[in-house]
Amino acid sequence: MSVRVVARIRPLLKLELDKDTIVTAESQGxxxxxxxxxxxxPNPRNESESFSFQFNSVYDNEATQQQIFDQEVKPTVKHLFNGFDVTIFAYGVTGTGKTHTMRGGKSLADRGVIPRLLSAIYRQNRKIEKDAAGATQVEVAMSYYEIYNDKVFDLFEPPEKRTPAGLPIRDNHGKSVVVGLTERPCTTLKEFEQLYDQANINRSTSATKLNAHSSRSHAILCVKVTQTTETTVRVSTVSAIDLAGSEDNRRTDNNKERLVESSSINKSLFVLAQCVEAISRKQSRIPYRESKMTRILSLGQNNGLTLMILNLAPVRSYHLDTLSSLNFANRTKKIEVAEVENEPAFRLPAKPLAASITGPNIQRQPLRPLAAASNAKIHATDHKLGDKPAKEFSVYSDRNSGGRSSNMPHQNQSSRRTEPHKRPADSITFSSRPSKVGRPNGSRAAPSEPTLSKASIEALIAQRIDEKLAEKALQDTAAAAPALPDELQKRLDALEQRIEEKEDGRGEGLQFLLMAKQHQARNEDASALRMFQLAQPFFPTNDKLRNKMKALEDRIRAKRDAEKASETKPEPKLAPLTAPSTILSLPTSAPAPVHIDLSVPVAKKPAKAKKPVYVDPPSDAEDDDFAPAPDAHHDASYASDDSFHYKPKAARKQTKLKAKKVLIFRDETSLFPNPSNTSSLPPGEQSPRTTHLLRIINSRDVTQIRALKGVGAKKADAIVSCLIEMEEEEVRDLESLALLKGVGGRTVENMRLGLAV
Ligand SMILES: Nc1ncnc2c1ncn2[C@@H]1O[C@H](COP(=O)(O)OP(=O)(O)OP(=O)(O)O)[C@@H](O)[C@H]1O
Structure with missing residues (x-):
């Protein structure tokens, strides 16, 4: 089942004008x-054209909180009680209404998804308990934390109690767990509201130019529902996530502190976009670990149901940001999530345990440490050799009873997983699926005679199991299967550990170092160098770092020289350097994720596309995330989900080519057969033509860029988007230009050819 993506366009705010409205909700067919x-x-370049994006549902500025809840969230409650985990997250640029949607206002009508969700959960609790005449008990507990500047903080703890390094995240069989998180039982809606309101005071918010109450952190609320019957315990979790919004810092006027927050927010959202990109390209390595938010969200790895609410501002001032968000959402909706319910665990015979915990012992149960460790959960470890470990959603506490049962020796150990359950992409509600409860072993199912109340025994059992699981989770962290060679993984972990523990501003620099090393491990020299360069300001006096950068520069240069030397023929004009695809730069202020695709096809392109047709491009097709409408008569087909991708007919074959080479340009050689044009250029110097071309590119002026030979509206927009991602960075040479998304070697050739200098 795919991630369900719905868009919500917020109303105009006080200072926004009706005439600036450019984003609309439309019905199809x-x-x-x-x-x-x-x-x-509209296409920012040509407003007579427009882009359209199809989602599961779209809500316009008149949609009420009640509507969003009733149509999108309420149906998930049933699934939660059937044992499915549910993830609901709001995504969008700053000031587009994420917090309004998730938390909402104080009045009844204004209440957002979260309070309404809790209200529905308690209502369902009461119904279940009533229907079962007390035979089923339902308990609700929650944890609430934020990721601020890439550190995890418990929102149930006041800020003064926080450690600067925040709470660590540990891996446990591919699942990320936050260690040391408080989990609060919460029996009534009123109790929830008190806790939630208090915790929200602890959340980091500040006024920015774009939002007077801007969230400076990603906030994650996990509500754990435990249903206990005479014989079974079933745990499922709903996670409601209010992501911080991406920010274009040229618009925010952020001060230093806000800028640091902003760059952290943008970085994590950029990594999220990279993850989504990698998933959609079916890459084996998804860069979840490069930010805490992506580690925790584990998009595409979590089981259950996932709903993304894409928040959009309707006005022109958000134009490019909105397009980027729409592109991101368009990819996200294709991510498949396994619809797997949590199995109920069979309760242990109560007698022996009750015996061990009766009397004064009860008072001595280590409640606090258990609460702190309750987020850890161990999987069943009975995979057959070679079995792919079951993917699990992250962070949330002991939701999978399979984990518990593996720790309960007398229980039925069969770890059963259900097949992913498909539902039509356009269905309004989540499909229904009855929960399947296994049968207990007859010899153990005999009712016990507890000396305590059932609820307290169950609570104690759960606490004990949590404690064991937490201990084991910590022990098992080191045993988790490494994706990289042992030695390298150890060093990365050590570095990551240092980042987590760092108390000064160098944590940011260490993040860049970590990424640099990851790129190095994959032989991506250019990207590694870029990361080292980003890290360098944090370690200005570090000679080792300087030496590393120097060595990398030398290696890259040597590679280029070797390539040039080996090039004997004047044609082809572009000499490929056999290197893996690389990342050109890490934007620190991504208005919204726009990926930089460095795959540059070297095969010859047809001279001219004659008639545009709509195709569903393969995942590695270049430039597949921008889709201008070429002609008005094609407009209708935009509304169709897959027709979103536009490619000139003649270029279709091109997309099948797998060439992924980084190009080296010989300045002017390919343009001017006269060798005097090239030999006169000392190494490192650029010809006036190249300088002029780069000046136009770096102007970021879409009109100038579009005027270049071989650049259409779509390409110009894609280039400007990439440049915006690069913030202050400039494109310094033709190789870098060819690496921009949607450009490529031949385009660069064409651009240069068309310039009269
Ligand atoms: N559907 C809506 N109806 C009325 N007002 C809204 C709606 N959506 C957003 N707003 C208003 O827009 C402003 C910005 O909303 P909000 O703070 O929720 O944005 P955000 O996306 O969470 O921003 P940030 O990422 O900076 O935290 C607020 O004043 C909010 O009340």
């Missing part, structure tokens, strides 16, 4: 006008 599924937005 025979859909009811009241249930739009398409977001339409």
């Amino acid at each position: 025979n859909e009811a006008p009241s249930s739009p599924t398409v977001v339409r937005i």
